[in-house]
Amino acid sequence: MQLVLEKRAERSTTIALISPLIAIGLTILTLCIVFTVLGKNPIAALAVYFIDPLTDGYSLQEIAVKATPLVMIAIGLSLCYLANAWNIGAEGQFLIGAVAGSWLAVKTQGTDAGHWVLPAMLVLGAVAGALYALIPAICKVRFGASEILTSLMLVYVADLLLDYLVRGPWRDPQGFNFPTTAEFDPVATVPTLIEGGRLHLGSIIALLVVAAGAVLLGRTIKGFEIRVVGAAPRAARFGGFNANQLVLLTFAISGALAGLAGIIEVAGPVGHLQPGVSPGYGFTAIIVAFLGRLNPIGILIAGLFLALTFIGGEQAQIAMKIPLDVTKVFQGILLFYVLACDSLILYRFRLISTSPKVQSGAH
């Protein structure tokens, strides 16, 4: 007997709906094994990871704060992936957006610049992110260079540029030689929504991005083109859709969103530019995009869920001395299960007999 994969006659809508839930369930089971191996009580650890952050107001706000960049980046990435363009350098676009916006904040520091500073910073961040994302996109459509490798290489370049700026020209003179800019002025800071709270305006912007993504994909011709080019490239060519133009467009949008997320993160929760402003948001957003099934509403839910794992991971480290890397392992395993379960939408398993058959010769 042998287990083989077989194409389904049509995609299974039942599995399409429940596959993310199955994936999360399987990941949690695997996580229990990891906890046991690490010598921790799995039930208690799971409670710290997934239940405790939901029980107090501070953690709930923190989840929204962490979900904000994840959701914004993932919406952009989902457009790319739907169009079969593989932007995996969102981390770099995030950092470049943060750098470009911070430039204005640093230059206007201590001047009496008005309330135009923050909006201008956000625009700068988005534009810089889009331009940075267009580098791999242009290399792809103009020269045929793999966008996967070029976009990823640019992550390291962006990281080094940020590092140079905060250690060199932009370093806070009063910062005791720490590699950081000075705290941004109030006019260069994303306002919080609740007095003294952590929730900030960026979360509202993220919700608007989700709505815009849903409209673009569900209600416009461009959104339709994006989906057709990815799902049926041949049909798209017959339909006269310009695949190259869509690669440029989706890369530019996702770069702009990543850059915007970057400057919001720096001008909001962080408050200044420093190395390590992103705990890998650009990469985690890839998981968010897939877990959300490349669907804007799905991405919103998936973003909140992965934000929960960030917060839960931090609390587990404090409360139970569980290493922070468990969160990354968890995220990696989750992506595997999501992809595996998605495969079952198109395929199913069948047991076939491998006992030698009588050769009839009629074949």
Place this chain on the structure above:
Amino acid sequence: MGLIEAIILSVLAASTPLLLAATGELVTERSGVLNLGVEGMMIVGAACGFGGAWLSGSIIVGALCGMVAGILMSLIFALMALGLAVNQVATGLALTILGIGLSGLIGAGFVGERITPAPHLHIPGLSDIPLAGRILFGEDGFIYLSIALVVGVWWFLYRTRAGLILRACGDNHISAHALGYPVLRIRLYAVMFGGACAGLAGAYLPLAYTPFFIPGMTAGRGWIALALTVFASWRPARLVVGAYLFGAVTILQLHAQGAGIGIPSQFMSSLPYLATIIVLVLLSRARTGGSTAPAALGTVFVPDR
């Protein structure tokens, strides 16, 4: 020891992990599978390789641990990409994300520890020849192994029947299947070979390059190895040229930093990554007459029965 000799020695050492990982990936890609998880397999190989060497006190045990870890990681990839017909790009990314987390967990206990690095060959007489002696007869074992590996892979791909079959799977899996070759099993072996090489390449870093383990020490070398297979047009001989070129860029920027030529170190450090992009663009442009990539690279294969 002269400066030139020192530079050549360090270029060889910096190139070897790239060459090892890229050789494995070349075989994987020649069978039609695009495994983007090289970076993840390498970093787990580095953590396990260092752990093995530190616990056992033996470099060889460490190298074997790295290879086994690489193979285990590649089996996860194979299960997904070959067994479940999942998109190879997404699976490779997942493997890298998982690998970075796993290596942190595995290596947490070893951070700050040091081992005696892999010994260098010494043949009395030969190794003492000025200049060439140290370079040809005074390297660590991994460097000789990496050269032997490339030659072996070249011989296998172009001079054996099995190599021809493997390339057939990579160029047209439907025809290979129709001829009765077990496409998925051949690809499984190719993926495992790639995993072993990536694991060994990762293990090289803490076993010979720097005698300690730090999280994230592969620093994108897995991705550069992927770019090298493109650079080499999927040919082993060109891989050697590419790997040493990239090793040279890495070392020259380090020496330039050391010489203090007034350019910020971060700009010099970004050179290998920028060089990768430029090379990819130039090569892809030169190749307008048709791609040299294996024709079925990255496509899913589900045998129909």
